[in-house]
Amino acid sequence: MAEKESALLMKLSSAPHIRTGDSVTVIMWTVVAALMPAAVYSVYLNGLRALIVMAAAVAAAMAAEAGSQYLLKRKLSFHDGSAAITGLLVAMNVPPDAPVWMVVAGSLFAIIIVKQLFGGLGFNIFNPALAARAFMMASWPVHMTTGWHRFSQLNSLSGSLTNVFGLPPEVFDAMTQATPLTLVREGPRILHDFGLGAEALHRVLFSPEMLKSLFIGNVGGVIGETSALLLLVGGLILLVRRVITWHIPVSFIGTVAAVYFIYYTATGFEQAGAATLFQVLSGGLFLGAFFMATDMVTSPVTGAGMLIFGAGCGLVTFVIRTWGGYPEGVSYSILIMNALVPLIDRYVKPKVFGT
Amino acid sequence: MELKVFFMILIGTILINNYVLSQMLGLCPFLGVSKKLDSAVGMGLAVIFVMTLASFFTFIVYKFVLVPFGITFMSTIAFILIIAALVQFVEMVIEKISPVLYNALGIFLPLITTNCAVLGVAVLNLKSGFITAEMGLLKAVVQGFGAGVGFTLALVIMAGIRERLELAPISKNLQGLPINFIIAGLMALAFLGFSGMKI
Numbered sequence A: 001m002a003e004k005e006s007a008l009l010m011k012l013s014s015a016p017h018i019r020t021g022d023s024v025t026v027i028m029w030t031v032v033a034a035l036m037p038a039a040v041y042s043v044y045l046n047g048l049r050a051l052i053v054m055a056a057a058v059a060a061a062m063a064a065e066a067g068s069q070y071l072l073k074r075k076l077s078f079h080d081g082s083a084a085i086t087g088l089l090v091a092m093n094v095p096p097d098a099p100v101w102m103v104v105a106g107s108l109f110a111i112i113i114v115k116q117l118f119g120g121l122g123f124n125i126f127n128p129a130l131a132a133r134a135f136m137m138a139s140w141p142v143h144m145t146t147g148w149h150r151f152s153q154l155n156s157l158s159g160s161l162t163n164v165f166g167l168p169p170e171v172f173d174a175m176t177q178a179t180p181l182t183l184v185r186e187g188p189r190i191l192h193d194f195g196l197g198a199e200a201l202h203r204v205l206f207s208p209e210m211l212k213s214l215f216i217g218n219v220g221g222v223i224g225e226t227s228a229l230l231l232l233v234g235g236l237i238l239l240v241r242r243v244i245t246w247h248i249p250v251s252f253i254g255t256v257a258a259v260y261f262i263y264y265t266a267t268g269f270e271q272a273g274a275a276t277l278f279q280v281l282s283g284g285l286f287l288g289a290f291f292m293a294t295d296m297v298t299s300p301v302t303g304a305g306m307l308i309f310g311a312g313c314g315l316v317t318f319v320i321r322t323w324g325g326y327p328e329g330v331s332y333s334i335l336i337m338n339a340l341v342p343l344i345d346r347y348v349k350p351k352v353f354g355t
Numbered sequence B: 001m002e003l004k005v006f007f008m009i010l011i012g013t014i015l016i017n018n019y020v021l022s023q024m025l026g027l028c029p030f031l032g033v034s035k036k037l038d039s040a041v042g043m044g045l046a047v048i049f050v051m052t053l054a055s056f057f058t059f060i061v062y063k064f065v066l067v068p069f070g071i072t073f074m075s076t077i078a079f080i081l082i083i084a085a086l087v088q089f090v091e092m093v094i095e096k097i098s099p100v101l102y103n104a105l106g107i108f109l110p111l112i113t114t115n116c117a118v119l120g121v122a123v124l125n126l127k128s129g130f131i132t133a134e135m136g137l138l139k140a141v142v143q144g145f146g147a148g149v150g151f152t153l154a155l156v157i158m159a160g161i162r163e164r165l166e167l168a169p170i171s172k173n174l175q176g177l178p179i180n181f182i183i184a185g186l187m188a189l190a191f192l193g194f195s196g197m198k199i
Helices: A002-009 A024-046 A048-071 A082-092 A100-118 A128-139 A141-145 A169-177 A180-193 A199-205 A208-216 A228-240 A247-266 A272-281 A285-292 A303-323 A330-347 B002-016 B027-032 B037-066 B072-097 B099-105 B108-114 B116-127 B136-167 B177-194
Strands: none
Touching: A024 A048, A024 A082, A024 A228, A024 A285, A048 A082, A048 A100, A082 A100, A082 A128, A082 A285, A100 A128, A100 B177, A128 A141, A128 A330, A128 B177, A180 A199, A199 A272, A208 A228, A208 A272, A228 A285, A247 A272, A247 A285, A247 A303, A272 A285, A285 A303, A285 A330, A303 A330, A303 B177, A330 B136, A330 B177, B002 B136, B002 B177, B027 B108, B027 B136, B027 B177, B037 B072, B037 B099, B037 B108, B037 B116, B037 B136, B072 B099, B072 B108, B072 B116, B116 B136, B136 B177
């Protein structure tokens, strides 16, 4: 009896012992699936136009991947989903009314120059989709900053932000045509044009109705960034499937929240809590923190490194949003921290086992 | 208030108008010495030192020699002379203090002499109107220091990236300078995020 038990305990087999079935293809298509809630909602919100932009970007990215791999005589792997993610993220980073040719050019830039020239998947330094966004911002700034979603009160999912502030209808229209972050900057000027003071702006921006609208996603913005709720759902899918770890999203969003709360409190702003929440929910923070900063290739290897990376992204985002020339800084912050990843990895090394 | 001006000059030269990534000055050492992180740090420190000193001396010479004698058209030649003398001085100091660093820097230390970023600092100090400004000398020195720090930042980031790419299967015709120019371009795109910053 005892002999049989010990035989059971000692039973060995050759490696590998347990296989999870994870592969590049599975992980990449999981990310695509996690992006779907926000993408589908965007089509509902912005109409068929958004679907065309996304389809064109994905097709261009996959074609560019196949073409460059063929020309560079590499193994064809355009169907593994990584090019599809890049294309989808490029499309999710442009306004809904962006011209299709621009998105196609962005996808080609992302795949060919930022990814394949560096050696393909696993060797790129910068996040391809974000580099493409910076490229499009520099090349076609007008197309990248206009063509926002026209706010519609007939939206059945979230008709929450209505004109309850006693503003004249034309003022309200002008204010809701911009993205929330642009409104923070341009709002005083818009109100001034209509002969109103700036205090009405904060009443609108930091109201519970506005925050609810931001959370659900019924605001202006690029295709993929509007709905914090659905991006959160996608992020949780990635966390549960262990495609990403908690470090980067938590430190990124946490830093933005902490720094803004300190900033608003220090400048004596009375609605510091609501204003901080507004900053966290608006812009591309959730899209960036869950889907782009967490890219395995362009983020640090260790947990501590990831925390530093996320905190750096948060700080740069705060600096650009508050003092920079652009209303939104999430994409640039991630790109800048991408460049710093080799240095972070060099100085934050895991302890060698046994020392 | 005064402190804010100096802070703005520092941020301006390090992030917004980074000498390498935004003004495209000093590309030769930027691509030449960024192969190893250690030598990049050493080169960066040498450039910070030279730029700060060069700002100081060129300012003094311009204001108290060139302007009174009415020979401001000689400024380029005078600045090159000052910078060359300074670099020789730095070279002697480094040779005595750290022979390892001296060997690592190799030809690039003498090359600071003709580093357009150093001459660029001296000329841009004039263009910024510091000559007639209140506390102009201090502003020029701060700008020189910031320019050096910005150069070092870009150089160190570049060195980190290049060390990582050592094993990447980059196609043969892109290895070396071509891929480095692509990296530099992408870094410049990323730093565009700081453009138009006002505090």
